[in-house]
Amino acid sequence: MSTAQMSTAQALVSPVRTPEEPAAMVEHVLTVDCVESAGIVHAVSGFLLGHGCDIIDIKQYGDKAQGRFFMRVHFSAAQEPVSTDELRRNFAPVAEKWQMNWQLEPHGRKRRVLVMVSKMGHCLNDLLFRARTGDIPVEIVAVVSNHRDQEGLVHWHDIPFFHLPVTKDTKTDAETRLLELVDAFDVELVVLARYMQVLSDGLSARLAGRTINIHHSFLPSFKGAKPYHQAYERGVKTVGATAHYVNAELDEGPIISQQVIDVDHTYTADDLVAVGRDAECAALRNAVRWHCEGRILLLGNRTVILR
Incomplete structure (x- = not known):
């Protein structure tokens, strides 16, 4: 290669920044x-x-x-x-x-997130995929579960998985261990992605303003267990999901995001559960995104979403 050809090749792979180009x-x-x-x-x-x-x-x-x-x-x-x-x-x-x-x-700084899950993995899977592809500005640093059902999925994403069984006798120890993980991983946000355990008042207070839960119904209706079955008994025409901040009152924290899907009389209770999964993923995804983008501000038990 001639000297002229080498100079041309270097210019192609190593362009020189001209003074007219704006600063980063x-x-x-x-x-x-x-x-x-x-x-x-x-x-x-x-x-x-x-x-x-x-x-x-x-x-x-x-x-x-x-x-x-x-x-x-x-x-x-x-x-x-x-x-x-x-x-x-x-x-x-x-x-x-x-x-x-x-x-x-x-802008765009990824927040360090710890996700908690029980057996159902649809919300966890949605968050893992969107974090991996950069769709939401988060780094999922750990996953905690009281069951092992989602362990393989979490390991596939090369994320640490911690199994913390919860019983009446082990609840205090499990929550103590959770706080240790929050500190060890420098966690900024805890996400309950269908984690089917009620956090203690003390833990809820400790993580106030930085714990988001997804409830599988359109709060304030159909609280507690099996809300889709409650909705079926009432003959609802929409199925919804609600993402909210956790506080000491069960399912009463400030609401961040809600999603609804139309249904009709032909839907069984199991159909409502299946349809509701999409609403749950969307509501939780939006809540996590808005929190990590700095769009949520608290006003008493309400939220102001600047988007």
Whole structure:
């Protein structure tokens, strides 16, 4: 190969960045929750402008009854001049002035998730697939189950599986071990993907705001065991599923996402169970996605979803 040919080949595989090319952009998401007051949007947008940031998307909501203001800002900044830590440090005085609850994270950062499951694996399988393909911004770091039915599936995804049987006598020890795993894996979110055990009040309080459950009915209707069979007895015309945050009250936590599917009188109770699986997967998937994208803010026992 001649010298000219070698130069041409190198240019093809190692293109030189020209001065005209823009600098790499780093995107972030800022979420804000504070007392409603005039000037908040101006303060936030002014801060971003002063740091050379460009707003890509902004969602906001002011609850007049509660006097609370919520905002989510997706913005970009030149990578070299402004780091995430620098943005956080510089925004802190603004947040303090307006008494904000806030978070500032790189856009698309994968949250560390621990999934809990019992025997039924459809919701777990959906989350594993979407995490693997990058459809949802999560890294599933461990799966915990009180049964071994889904162990093979979890191992196929090369994810640690922990079998923690739960009985009346072992419940306290199992929950203690679960908290050890949450700490050891630096877990940011716990997802109950058809985990058919009620968490203790103490555990629910410890994981408040970072535990999502999927309930196989359209809450607040048909709580407790076998909700599809309850729905069948009532002759429902829609089957639903509800994803919600866990609190000390069974199936009473703040609702995040709900899905419904039309049915009719020809459906048996078993048919409703089968149809409901799709609704469960969709509701849970949305809840996990919105939580990890920083779109959910709590307002008492309700949620504000900025999307």
